[in-house]
Amino acid sequence: MRWLMLGDITGHPGVTAVVRYLPDLVTKHRPDLVIANAENSAQNGRGITRQAAERLYDAGVEILTLGNHAFDQKDTASWLGDDPRIIRPANLHTSVPGQGYTIVKVNGGTVAVLNLIGPAGIPLGSNPFLFFDQFYKDHSASFDLLFVDFHAEFTSEKLAFGWYADGRATAVIGTHTHVQTADERILPNGTGYLTDVGMTGPRDGVLGVRKETVIRKFIDQLPARFDVADGYLQLSGVLIDIADNGRVTKIERIQQLEG
Amino acid sequence: MRWLMLGDITGHPGVTAVVRYLPDLVTKHRPDLVIANAENSAQNGRGITRQAAERLYDAGVEILTLGNHAFDQKDTASWLGDDPRIIRPANLHTSVPGQGYTIVKVNGGTVAVLNLIGPAGIPLGSNPFLFFDQFYKDHSASFDLLFVDFHAEFTSEKLAFGWYADGRATAVIGTHTHVQTADERILPNGTGYLTDVGMTGPRDGVLGVRKETVIRKFIDQLPARFDVADGYLQLSGVLIDIADNGRVTKIERIQQLEG
Amino acid sequence: MRWLMLGDITGHPGVTAVVRYLPDLVTKHRPDLVIANAENSAQNGRGITRQAAERLYDAGVEILTLGNHAFDQKDTASWLGDDPRIIRPANLHTSVPGQGYTIVKVNGGTVAVLNLIGPAGIPLGSNPFLFFDQFYKDHSASFDLLFVDFHAEFTSEKLAFGWYADGRATAVIGTHTHVQTADERILPNGTGYLTDVGMTGPRDGVLGVRKETVIRKFIDQLPARFDVADGYLQLSGVLIDIADNGRVTKIERIQQLEG
Amino acid sequence: MRWLMLGDITGHPGVTAVVRYLPDLVTKHRPDLVIANAENSAQNGRGITRQAAERLYDAGVEILTLGNHAFDQKDTASWLGDDPRIIRPANLHTSVPGQGYTIVKVNGGTVAVLNLIGPAGIPLGSNPFLFFDQFYKDHSASFDLLFVDFHAEFTSEKLAFGWYADGRATAVIGTHTHVQTADERILPNGTGYLTDVGMTGPRDGVLGVRKETVIRKFIDQLPARFDVADGYLQLSGVLIDIADNGRVTKIERIQQLEG
Numbered sequence A, B, C, D: 001m002r003w004l005m006l007g008d009i010t011g012h013p014g015v016t017a018v019v020r021y022l023p024d025l026v027t028k029h030r031p032d033l034v035i036a037n038a039e040n041s042a043q044n045g046r047g048i049t050r051q052a053a054e055r056l057y058d059a060g061v062e063i064l065t066l067g068n069h070a071f072d073q074k075d076t077a078s079w080l081g082d083d084p085r086i087i088r089p090a091n092l093h094t095s096v097p098g099q100g101y102t103i104v105k106v107n108g109g110t111v112a113v114l115n116l117i118g119p120a121g122i123p124l125g126s127n128p129f130l131f132f133d134q135f136y137k138d139h140s141a142s143f144d145l146l147f148v149d150f151h152a153e154f155t156s157e158k159l160a161f162g163w164y165a166d167g168r169a170t171a172v173i174g175t176h177t178h179v180q181t182a183d184e185r186i187l188p189n190g191t192g193y194l195t196d197v198g199m200t201g202p203r204d205g206v207l208g209v210r211k212e213t214v215i216r217k218f219i220d221q222l223p224a225r226f227d228v229a230d231g232y233l234q235l236s237g238v239l240i241d242i243a244d245n246g247r248v249t250k251i252e253r254i255q256q257l258e259g
């Protein structure tokens, strides 16, 4: 089985990049499941809208994950629970709308997709290590394979979680930093790991934001409106091949860079 | 002209990896200058010792840069100023021992190597954007080419600085996160850029530290002694080719992975 | 000479508290100068408006200081420089509008009022210790007495600065945490010191914000609109008596608590 | 019933201050229970030792609470569980040695003492709001009165917790910032509240540490050894009077200042 995961889709340009490049990638790589982090997929890069989600589904994404920006749009809480194809970090408080994981049938197998957040850089939820233990104990009988989008800031927490989940998760793919890392590997117990899959969106900004604004903010520290950059696009993703025994046999980074 | 930069050399295993792999890399790629970040090159991974520095020089490194761990060893302050081949972040307070940049003759040209830190994730110095402006104004007449080791935590500050220095620095290479990023590029005004060059040291730890300790710390939060991991090694670096007009023509990541 | 300083005036209720209680305090204590931190004095508690400033002047405040919220209102940058009675943190970047200190004639003496921010908890400016050294060197010939509003988060940075400025500043009064501390004292070289003067505004919220919102945010971590609380009011201030030799002879906290 | 709580006892000087002043305070105020935060009571200010604990018991303290420094001494984990008079933050991971609360008989009544930490400034444990809900549900039948040492950094989290626990906890007393706040009050449902009780230790340092070291660190940011200050002492505490109906009738801050 093959999965394709796309990194943080950012703003209108990010959705455009998916629409522009995903169909060909699907034709070329024939993934059995396409997952994408959509926490910045709203037109202005803050959170997600139903319109953005629909465009991503139409382009071929099947499961959307989120992160610290999940609820940046005021009305997201009102509809998130209605769409079983979108998950937000599972280790948020029980009162938070939406679901933290979803289970889908793929080619006769059962795949769970789990979204976790934190713990150190974006500490919005309970400890994801402990949450994962409980999740695995409660649900591992219900799925064959497990994909984890681990949304976190620091390389230390991501690497530590990768090792921690090795052999339990099928793949642990980091999101949030918007820069793809070059450390894809298969851990000793068969888990596919990548510290960060990177961003899908404008190529010539800073994490998708207009670079002039970010630079000025690092200098004068005044409140600033972070607009999505324009210009060339990039798509960042990762392909994961899984054998019948549930072990990853290949993990390969993907970048589509304009310009 | 070609430069080779190696990422954070960590502990005794990191120095061993340099000794083991650098000579062949030099033979193969024939760099005109070899730079390495050595902020974790002490045997225990904390700071730098004269012994570690000597072993790195012997293996072929010519300039050593540092970071937030520069003064982790108690006696570093007493000798750092004596060795013109080692620089610590330049934007530290003027009372801090050592120098923040060095200028070397390479193949008839003059190359400045500058070390900067911060601003957001490891805010130990003055604003590196403003410091860089002043540095460039004061010293750009004294060098032909400028290498910057930008030691910082967040992808946002690194990318912003890369764009900021584009056309002034010859290369901006990030260090500190110990995970190599896959976003090497030549910016529009000719600056070679990479968000993080990655770590040289033990491959199966967390940033070079024994993974069991880091995992336990994320769970119980108790004070813990972070020992350097053992086992397989990795070397992380980047090659930068510079044309006579001072523009980077090629930037290529290097990884040597055991196991 | 006697100064009265009021702590962070928060929202419409904060301005109301000043209007309600300041005139009587002035009648009772006869301060020669009234200073107030107004970084939250806009109706919604975010930044400052001309209307809020005018109401505070009418009530008897003579100098307004600010802090990390100085530019929360979009148009503040456009008018701040026109009003010599308002200062924002002096150690911000030189491109930031407005002035960081002001000098006023009081009873035949010359009083400088300086606003500083940071360094650790709200690191928006350059190092306030170093900035203060330069400020004192450049300007101490121009004033007889010096009041410093040190806007910072942690007790460590505030206490350290108090000791650092002892004998140079006439008074160092902390702001920002919105809770008055009980550690007023006269330091050995004559400087009046208080870690935080506290908030002027709604008494039954959390730092002036509706408590239900803050509590919920600590539980579910979702984005929330922080509205100013209503109900009973409080005024927090400090009285500083200065002898002709420039040493503080008395420092006394003031609280006006409704309910 | 009357309780006396002393704030963070810091280093050898802190223990000396308790030995010197507590007996007279007990004679004068006749508390039924004496509690003290001892997270810095080791001779060097880092954590706690059995020797320090014994001296505090001898001086009249009956229950010791801790905080983020609980395990700074290497051997604390080995003996903490043996002493029922010391508690560490209860919302740490279940694998952490020691207990998080204790229940004592006082004058025929049953008093629970609970230690909590976090959530925002020192996020070492699980969410203390949620932990408190569960604790109260599980244990409130086992005690008549409940004292909470809420060890946290920010005024926002402490005030929010005070309001949250109002009517469930008998008293919520903050620790950790080492500066006493002046906001003692009885909340509407009868809970006695104080944001921070302050430090017991050397008066002329910065939070108990030699001021020269802390100042230098804010300037040069180099690693530094934080030694406990010497000179004049201070004791910081709070007295809480509780009626038979369990409501606080009086809360009064105490300071003993030498020099």
Ligand SMILES: [Fe+2]
Pocket: A039, A067, A068, A069, A151, A175, A176, A177
């Ligand atoms: Fe994110």
Ligand SMILES: [Fe+2]
Pocket: A008, A039, A040, A067, A176, A177, A178
């Ligand atoms: Fe993102």
Ligand SMILES: [Fe+2]
Pocket: B039, B067, B068, B069, B151, B175, B176, B177
């Ligand atoms: Fe570093």
Ligand SMILES: [Fe+2]
Pocket: B008, B039, B040, B067, B176, B177, B178
């Ligand atoms: Fe490093």
Ligand SMILES: [Fe+2]
Pocket: C039, C067, C068, C069, C151, C175, C176, C177
């Ligand atoms: Fe503030």
Ligand SMILES: [Fe+2]
Pocket: C008, C039, C040, C067, C176, C177, C178
């Ligand atoms: Fe404020």
Ligand SMILES: [Fe+2]
Pocket: D039, D067, D068, D069, D151, D175, D176, D177
């Ligand atoms: Fe503490």
Ligand SMILES: [Fe+2]
Pocket: D008, D039, D040, D067, D176, D177, D178
């Ligand atoms: Fe403490």
